[in-house]
Amino acid sequence: MSRAKSSRKLYSTVPDKIFDVCNIIFMICLMVVTLYPFLNMFALSFNDANDSIRGSIYIWPRVWTTANYEYIFNESSVFHATLISALRTIVGTIISVFCTAMLAYTVSRQEYVLKKFVTIAFVFTMYFNGGLIPNYLLTKELGLLNNFWVYIIPGIIGVFNMIVIRSFIEGLPEGIMESARIDGAGEFTTFMRIVLPLTVPALATVSLFVAVSQWNSWFDVFLYNSSRIELSTLQYELMKILSTSNTAANSSGSAADAFASAQGNITAVTPTSIRATMTIVASVPIILVYPFLQKYFVKGMTVGGVKG
Amino acid sequence: MVGKHTSQTVVAASTATGSSRIARFFKQLSKQKMLMLMSLPFLIWVLIFKYVPLYGWTIAFQKFRPARDLFNQEWVGLSNFKFLFQEEAFYRVLRNTLVMSSINLVLGFVTAIVLAILLNELRNILFKRTVQTISYLPHFISWVVAANIVQTALAPEGIINILLLKLNLIDQPVLWLGKGEYFWSILGATEVWKNVGWNTIIYLAAITTIDPAQYEAAEIDGASRFQRILHITLPGMKSVIVILLIMNLGHILESGFEPQYLLGNGMNVDYSENLDIFVLKYGMNMGNYGLATAAGMFKTVVSFIFLMAANNIAKRLGESRLY
Numbered sequence: 252m253s254r255a256k257s258s259r260k261l262y263s264t265v266p267d268k269i270f271d272v273c274n275i276i277f278m279i280c281l282m283v284v285t286l287y288p289f290l291n292m293f294a295l296s297f298n299d300a301n302d303s304i305r306g307s308i309y310i311w312p313r314v315w316t317t318a319n320y321e322y323i324f325n326e327s328s329v330f331h332a333t334l335i336s337a338l339r340t341i342v343g344t345i346i347s348v349f350c351t352a353m354l355a356y357t358v359s360r361q362e363y364v365l366k367k368f369v370t371i372a373f374v375f376t377m378y379f380n381g382g383l384i385p386n387y388l389l390t391k392e393l394g395l396l397n398n399f400w401v402y403i404i405p406g407i408i409g410v411f412n413m414i415v416i417r418s419f420i421e422g423l424p425e426g427i428m429e430s431a432r433i434d435g436a437g438e439f440t441t442f443m444r445i446v447l448p449l450t451v452p453a454l455a456t457v458s459l460f461v462a463v464s465q466w467n468s469w470f471d472v473f474l475y476n477s478s479r480i481e482l483s484t485l486q487y488e489l490m491k492i493l494s495t496s497n498t499a500a501n502s503s504g505s506a507a508d509a510f511a512s513a514q515g516n517i518t519a520v521t522p523t524s525i526r527a528t529m530t531i532v533a534s535v536p537i538i539l540v541y542p543f544l545q546k547y548f549v550k551g552m553t554v555g556g557v558k559g
Numbered sequence: 560m561v562g563k564h565t566s567q568t569v570v571a572a573s574t575a576t577g578s579s580r581i582a583r584f585f586k587q588l589s590k591q592k593m594l595m596l597m598s599l600p601f602l603i604w605v606l607i608f609k610y611v612p613l614y615g616w617t618i619a620f621q622k623f624r625p626a627r628d629l630f631n632q633e634w635v636g637l638s639n640f641k642f643l644f645q646e647e648a649f650y651r652v653l654r655n656t657l658v659m660s661s662i663n664l665v666l667g668f669v670t671a672i673v674l675a676i677l678l679n680e681l682r683n684i685l686f687k688r689t690v691q692t693i694s695y696l697p698h699f700i701s702w703v704v705a706a707n708i709v710q711t712a713l714a715p716e717g718i719i720n721i722l723l724l725k726l727n728l729i730d731q732p733v734l735w736l737g738k739g740e741y742f743w744s745i746l747g748a749t750e751v752w753k754n755v756g757w758n759t760i761i762y763l764a765a766i767t768t769i770d771p772a773q774y775e776a777a778e779i780d781g782a783s784r785f786q787r788i789l790h791i792t793l794p795g796m797k798s799v800i801v802i803l804l805i806m807n808l809g810h811i812l813e814s815g816f817e818p819q820y821l822l823g824n825g826m827n828v829d830y831s832e833n834l835d836i837f838v839l840k841y842g843m844n845m846g847n848y849g850l851a852t853a854a855g856m857f858k859t860v861v862s863f864i865f866l867m868a869a870n871n872i873a874k875r876l877g878e879s880r881l882y
Contacts, residue, residue: 267784274677278690281674284752285693288708291718306716350601357598364587369598376609378863382855383835384842385615389608405608408601438593467701470817474843490703493710493821530707537699542692553764 289534295527296320300520319528322520328480329488329529336466336485339402343465348458350407352450355416356442377410390475397479402471406464412457415551419453420446456551459544463537489529492522619853625846639853649837649854656833660814662747664807670751671758672800676792678759679766680784694756706821709749710736736822739830746818746831761803762796769795805873809866812858834858 290310295303296319298312323329357363358370381389386405395401427449431441447454469486476482541548588595619639621632643649674694681687697705712718715732723729735741769791777787816835823831832840834854842851 264783270680270784271682274680275686277677278681278686282690282693285697285756287718288712289696291711292708309718353597354601357594360594362587363591363594364584365591365595365598369602372602372605376605378866379613379859380609381612381615382852382859383838384618384848384852384855385612387843388615388618388848389612393607404604407604438591439597442597463699467703469701469703486701486703489707490821493703493707526707526711530704533704534700538696541695541699545692545695549760549764552760 289531289538292527292530292534295524296531298524300524303524304521319520319524320532323525323528323532328483329485329532331481332483332485332488333532335399335482339399339484340462340465343403343406344458344462346403347407347409347461348412348454351409351412351457352416352447352454353442354408355413356420356446357438358413359417359420360438373408373410373413387474396475397482398476399482401475402465402468405471409457409461412460415457416450416453419450423449452547453551455544455547459541459548460551463541466533466536485529485533489526489533492526492529495522616852616856618848619856621849623848623852625848635849639849640857643850643853643857651829652832652834652837655830656812656814658743659746659819659833660811662743663750663814664811666747666751667754667758668800668804668807670755672762672796674755675759675762675766675796676788678763679792680788691756691759694759696756697753698757700753702817702821705749705753706818709745709822713745736824737826739827742822742827742830746822749818749822750815761799765796765799766792801876802873805869806866809869810862811865812862 287310291308294308294310294312297315297317298308299314299316300319302308302314354369354373358366360366380386390396390401390405395404423446428441428445431445436444467486469484469490472482472484472487473490477487618632620634620636622635622638623632678687678690681690713735714720715734719735720729720732724732735745773791774787777791782790812834814833814835816833819831819833820836820839823836835858838851838855838858841847841854
C-alpha cells in the first residue's frame with residue numbers, strides 16, 4: 252500500500268494536481284453551502300432583533316444579545332413545548348428501541364416456529380398501510396386524540412429498524428447464546444443479559460434514527476393534538492410561525508397571536524429573531540449528538556440498505 | 560385431561576401426516592412459550608395499528624358520515640373512484656407528484672454518485688471525514704427547520720437575492736416561492752441540499768469493496784484519473800446503483816409530504832400540491848373521507864404494483880433482489 256501511495260505522488264501529473272485543487276475547492280463550497288444557513292440563524296438569534304431589521308447579518312452577530320433566548324424561554328409556550336419534545340424523544344426512544352430489539356431477537360431465532368409468520372406480518376406493513384383517514388379514525392376510536400401517548404404507541408415498532416437489529420443479532424456467534432441456554436437461562440434472560448449488551452452498535456444506530464424522528468416530528472401534533480396547547484412540541488410551534496409568515500398560506504390562530512404578542516413586546520423581539528432562535532434551539536441537540544454516532548449509523552445504513 | 564391429550568396425539572399421528580405436522584407445531588410452540596410471549600404483544604400491536612386501518616379502506620366505497628360508526632355506513636360502490644378520476648385537481652396533483660419525484664430521483668442519484676466519487680478522490684483522510692460529517696448534518700434536521708432555512712434564504716432580502724443582485728444576474732429581488740414555475744426547481748435543490756451527503760453513504764460503502772489492486776494495475780498501465788473513475792470506480796458501484804434505482808422507481812408516487820406542505824403557499828399551489836396533500840385537504844379540511852381514502856388507496860396499490868414490477872426487473876437483470 253505504502254509503495255502505491257508513494258508512486259502516486261511520484262507520478263502525479265499536472266492535470267492530476269489541477270483536479271485535486273478543484274476537488275478541494277468544490278468540497279469547501281459544499282461545506283459553506285451546508286453550514287451557512289445554520290451560522291446565519293445563529294447570528295440572527297444572538298443579534299439584537301431591531302438591529303437585524305437593518306439587514307446584512309451574515310455569520311456573526313453585530314449587536315450581541317441573549318434577549319431572543321430569554322424571550323422564548325420566559326414568555327411563551329416555547330419552553331413547555333421544548334420539554335414535551337424532550338420527553339417524547341426520551342420516552343419514545345427507550346420504549347421503541349427496547350420493543351423493536353425484543354421483536355428482532357425473536358425473529359432472529361432460527362428454530363422459532365412463528366419466525367416466518369411474524370416477519371411477513373411486519374414486512375407486509377412496509378408496503379400496505381391504511382393511509383391518513385383510517386389511521387386518524389383508529390386513533391380517535393382508541394381515545395388517543397389529544398393524548399401524549401399518540402406520540403409513542405403508534406410508532407413503537409419500526410420495521411426497517413427491526414431488520415437492522417435482526418441482521419446484527421444473526422451475525423453474533425451462535426455459541427454465546429447457546430452457552431447461556433445450557434446454563435439454564437430462559438429466552439428472556441438470554442435476551443436481556445446476553446443479546447442486548449452485544450447489540451449496542453445496532454441499538455445506537457436505531458436509537459439515533461428513532462430519537463431524530465421523534466424530535467423532528469410535527470405532523471402527528473398537528474393532526475392529533477393541535478387543540479391541546481400543553482401537548483405541543485417545539486417543531487410544531489416553529490411550524491406555526493413558519494406558516495404564518497408564509498405569504499397567503501393558511502394561517503393558524505395561535506401562531507398569529509404569538510406573532511402579535513412578539514411584536515408588541517417591550518423586549519423588542521421580531522418574528523425573524525424568534526424564528527432564528529427557535530431554529531437554533533430545534534437544531535442544537537441534533538448537531539451535538541449525530542457526529543458521535545457517525546460510525547454506527549454509517550454501518551447501520553449499509554447493513555439495512557443491503558438486507559432491507 | 561392427560562389421557563385425552565395422548566389419545567388425540569395418537570389419532571393425529573395415525574391418520575394423516577398433515578395433522579401430525581400440526582401437532583408437532585403446537586408441541587414446538589409450547590416449548591417456545593417464552594419466545595411467543597415476547598412477540599405476542601407486538602403481533603397484537605401490528606394487528607391493531609397496521610391491519611385494522613387496512614379495513615378502513617372500505618371507507619373508499621362508502622359515503623362516510625363521521626357521526627355513524629364504521630359498520631353503519633352507506634355503501635356507494637365505486638362512485639368515490641369515479642369522482643376522483645373525473646376531478647381535474649386529481650390529475651394536477653398526480654402530475655405534480657410524478658414530476659417532483661422524478662426530479663428528486665434523477666437529481667438525487669446523479670449528485671450522490673458524483674459526490675461519492677469526488678469524496679473518494681480526496682487524499683487527506685481528515686479533510687474527507689470533516690466534509691462527510693458536515694454533509695450529513697442537513698439530513699438529521701427537521702423539515703420544519705429546513706423549510707425555515709429555505710424560506711429565509713429565498714426571501715426578497717435573503718442571501719440568494721443578495722448574491723444574484725451582486726452578480727448582476729437579476730435587476731430586482733425575485734419572490735422565488737411566490738412563482739409556481741420555480742417551485743419544482745426549488746424543491747429539487749432543497750432535497751439535494753438536505754440529503755446528498757446522506758445518500759453517499761451507501762455508494763462509499765460500495766467503493767470500499769473495490770480491490771485496491773485494480774487501481775494499482777490501472778496506474779501502472781498509465782490510466783489517467785478520469786479513466787480510473789470511469790473504468791474501475793463506476794463499474795464497482797454498478798450493482799448498488801441499479802438496485803437503488805429500481806427500488807426508487809418503485810417509490811415514484813412517494814414524492815414526500817413535508818417539504819411540499821411547508822414550502823407550499825397560495826401562489827405556488829398549482830405546482831406544489833401532491834397526492835398526500837390532496838388526501839389531507841379533502842379528508843381533514845373538507846371532511847370528504849371517502850374521496851380521500853380512495854385517493855390514498857390508489858396511491859398504495861399503484862405503488863405496490865410499481866414495486867413488484869421493479870423487483871421483477873431487478874431479478875431479470877440478474878441483480879440481487881431487494882427483499
